[in-house]
Amino acid sequence: MIKQPSPNFDDRKGCDAPSLVVLHYTGMKDGASAIARLCDAAAKVSSHYVVEEDGRVFQLVDEAKRAWHAGKSFWRGIVDVNSHSIGIEIVNPGHEFGYRAFPEKQMQAVLTLCEGIKARYALPATAFIGHSDVAPLRKEDPGELFNWKMLAAHGIGVWPEFKAQDDEPLTFVASEKLLTTIGYDCGIDEDGLHAALRAFQRRFVQHKVTGQLDSESAKTLRAISRIS
Ligand SMILES: [Zn+2]
Incomplete structure (x- = not known):
């Protein structure tokens, strides 16, 4: 875990601990430019974590604080998703700059990070969602190449079992x-x-x-x- 503090955070409002984890892709050319932007006070955006394609994990904001990643969002009646969530940015150029598969090493790092968060806050599998889930009209990340099925096999997010x-x-x-x-x-x-x-x-x-x-x-x- 590499500490890379961002100035872009404030206090959680109306809750002490996160009940959701929102997964994103960075949607920029490379990880370094994404981290630079997430740490730029003028950009007014951030996430708690960034996961690089080689599996390195950067922590930008303390989990106790409110990071600025979800924007105008909604999930199960929650409108201030930032206050209720931990945000994880996963490095990928995204649909705009050449959307591609998420490497195995990166997915393993995402899994380990999510398993830690799940244990710390006793979260259910349903707590793990994508940015496009909370902002369907605005967002496409982490997108259709993201391996939700693998994560769900480890209790991170859900996957259908048919009847x-x-x-x-x-x-x-x-x-x-x-x-x-x-x-x-x-x-x-x-x-x-x-x-x-x-x-x-x-x-x-x-x-x-x-x-x-x-x-x-x-x-x-x-x-x-x-x-x-
Ligand atoms: Zn996003």
């Missing part, structure tokens, strides 16, 4: 209730619902990120909402 009843048909309109149960903000119109669905697919139906309700997404929605 026969999951095959029951589901209408687009009815999908809103399930997405809301899981935690998503489905917005005020169809665009919002499509965006929430797209964010869900980026995590759980990664080969089919369309924002349209297909039978595989419907089945997966039923399975995930049951364990949410």
Whole structure:
């Protein structure tokens, strides 16, 4: 763990300990530029941790403090996601600069870091979410190449386990209730619902990120909402 203190933090509001962990990608050319930005007082952004592609982990903000990573967000009724979460930036150029697979060493470092956080705050698996989950209309990170399935096998985030009843048909309109149960903000119109669905697919139906309700997404929605 490499200490790289950022001036960009304040006090958590309305809670003492984090109940969520938000995973991001940096979305910049390389890790060094991302860390420089996250430590630049003028940028007014930060995260608690940055995980490099080679597996090095930098700590920028103390876990007790509120880092500035989520922006305008929502999850299960929480609107000040920064106050309630730990933010982890995972180095990857992202969709804008050449989105690519997350190396094995990096994923192992993310797993170890998340396991430590999970134990420190006695968090459930459902506490681990992506930036796009809390801001579906604005964000795509960490994206459809991120290995949520591997993390879930270790209790970091959830992954579907199907039952026969999951095959029951589901209408687009009815999908809103399930997405809301899981935690998503489905917005005020169809665009919002499509965006929430797209964010869900980026995590759980990664080969089919369309924002349209297909039978595989419907089945997966039923399975995930049951364990949410
Ligand atoms: Zn992000």
